[in-house]
Amino acid sequence: xxxxxxxxxxxxxxxxxxxxxxxxxxxxxxxxxxxxxxxxxxxxxxxxxxxxxxxxxxxxxxxxxxxxxxxxxxxxxxxxxxxxxxxxxxxxxxxxxxxxxxxxxxxxxxxxxxxxxxxxxxxxxxxxxxxxxxxxxxxxxxxxxxxxxxxxxxxxxxxxxxxxxxxxxxxxxxxxxxxxxxxxxxxxxxxxxxxxxxxxxxxxxxxxxxxxxxxxxxxxxxxxxxxxxxxxxxxxxxxxxxxxxxxxxxxxxxxxxxxxxxxxxxxxxxxxxxxxxxxxxxxxxxxx
Amino acid sequence: xxxxxxxxxxxxxxxxxxxxxxxxxxxxxxxxxxxxxxxxxxxxxxxxxxxxxxxxxxxxxxxxxxxxxxxxxxxxxxxxxxxxxxxxxxxxxxxxxxxxxxxxxxxxxxxxxxxxxxxxxxxxxxxxxxxxxxxxxxxxxxxxxxxxxxxxxxxxxxxx
Ligand SMILES: [Fe+2]
Numbered sequence: 001x002x003x004x005x006x007x008x009x010x011x012x013x014x015x016x017x018x019x020x021x022x023x024x025x026x027x028x029x030x031x032x033x034x035x036x037x038x039x040x041x042x043x044x045x046x047x048x049x050x051x052x053x054x055x056x057x058x059x060x061x062x063x064x065x066x067x068x069x070x071x072x073x074x075x076x077x078x079x080x081x082x083x084x085x086x087x088x089x090x091x092x093x094x095x096x097x098x099x100x101x102x103x104x105x106x107x108x109x110x111x112x113x114x115x116x117x118x119x120x121x122x123x124x125x126x127x128x129x130x131x132x133x134x135x136x137x138x139x140x141x142x143x144x145x146x147x148x149x150x151x152x153x154x155x156x157x158x159x160x161x162x163x164x165x166x167x168x169x170x171x172x173x174x175x176x177x178x179x180x181x182x183x184x185x186x187x188x189x190x191x192x193x194x195x196x197x198x199x200x201x202x203x204x205x206x207x208x209x210x211x212x213x214x215x216x217x218x219x220x221x222x223x224x225x226x227x228x229x230x231x232x233x234x235x236x237x238x239x240x241x242x243x244x245x246x247x248x249x250x251x252x253x254x255x256x257x258x259x260x261x262x263x264x265x266x267x268x269x270x271x272x273x274x275x276x277x278x279x280x281x282x283x284x285x286x287x288x
Numbered sequence: 289x290x291x292x293x294x295x296x297x298x299x300x301x302x303x304x305x306x307x308x309x310x311x312x313x314x315x316x317x318x319x320x321x322x323x324x325x326x327x328x329x330x331x332x333x334x335x336x337x338x339x340x341x342x343x344x345x346x347x348x349x350x351x352x353x354x355x356x357x358x359x360x361x362x363x364x365x366x367x368x369x370x371x372x373x374x375x376x377x378x379x380x381x382x383x384x385x386x387x388x389x390x391x392x393x394x395x396x397x398x399x400x401x402x403x404x405x406x407x408x409x410x411x412x413x414x415x416x417x418x419x420x421x422x423x424x425x426x427x428x429x430x431x432x433x434x435x436x437x438x439x440x441x442x443x444x445x446x447x448x
């Protein structure tokens with residue numbers, strides 16, 4: 001199969017990918033709109049019985065440490081804040097799409113989602129620290145950045161040896177090897193999926209460039225945070241597959257976000273100190 | 289055989305010969321294992337960063353296994369308390385991978401490994417098995433029955 005033929009087949013496959021539940025897109029829009037009302041999200045979630053049940057089970061878990069039992073979405077939003085509720089719901093909604101094993105990437109069941117979820121939680125923390133403007137968008141983009149792997153998985157599986165050779169012998173970044181062999185990489189593909197699913201152009205852009213292919217992109221603080229969260233998760237081995245550490249690290253991103261000379265040590269230390277909290281949240285999500 | 293997972297910034301010991309201790313998916317973190325063949329017991333510890341002192345980290349009492357400079361002395365001491373004989377120890381060092389472009393200070397994996405080597409050398413220990421560096425995520429298993437080490441690199445079949 002020539003690269004062009006496989007590229008056409010890959011692009012066609014975007015349409016066979018089961019779309020993300022519609023409520024996800026609606027909640028993402030609400031999360032990014034500063035004028036949205038609390039009630040709007042609560043009403044949407046309440047209309048979905050399974051989602052509501054999952055949400056209530058999670059917020060009533062030990063992790064959230066609430067004194068009394070929460071019995072409605074409305075109450076959960078009031079007590080824990082809209083951002084927390086949206087995070088929990090989006091984490092649970094994406095789990096259904098991202099939990100399957102991805103043999104092409106040597107990811108066991110649950111690992112792709114674990115990487116997505118932990119890097120998103122981490123991205124929110126980093127974003128809060130540098131006082132980024134679109135914290136909810138950064139969270140969502142980080143959660144969905146590797147969505148392209150769902151489509152590319154079978155192609156990476158079929159061309160595994162060729163990709164592995166470029167990565168191991170020729171020092172290719174994994175996404176560069178994907179593009180060389182298959183004509184497209186999982187990040188670009190993720191950007192296209194985001195467009196097909198009618199996410200905002202800003203979201204599609206961050207997903208498309210989440211491995212920071214170009215230095216000009218350093219201007220984009222949101223993208224830098226998404227990128228760093230991905231790097232830290234890979235270094236910490238959280239939900240990493242055969243692509244593992246085969247990406248390029250940029251010191252300049254640390255400078256861009258005003259981390260000093262010990263920037264990366266600092267960032268990993270911050271992760272280490274948040275770890276038990278992140279683990280607690282992750283455990284509360286998978287109660288069911 | 290039952291497998292017990294060791295978390296990053298943590299340690300586990302065992303004398304259960306039916307058990308293996310596992311450090312899953314190591315990236316830049318470094319796992320140090322110690323095995324005493326005489327007593328058929330061993331331990332596994334994973335640290336994340338090289339130097340607490342340099343980072344002015346003040347919570348080392350709470351998190352002794354986060355940084356190499358506190359983690360390695362603590363690990364060796366804990367091994368001794370657990371009953372591993374210092375003179376009979378077989379030590380392995382695994383992990384410390386790095387991304388492309390991680391050089392100098394940002395090469396946390398490389399610095400982790402160097403620090404581990406130095407601290408072990410200081411007490412006269414030379415690791416008998418090392419599998420470090422590169423752009424791999426590694427999973428390490430230490431079998432308590434015989435001290436056997438197995439390292440699996442993501443995307444490849446297991447070795448040894
Ligand atoms: Fe990616």
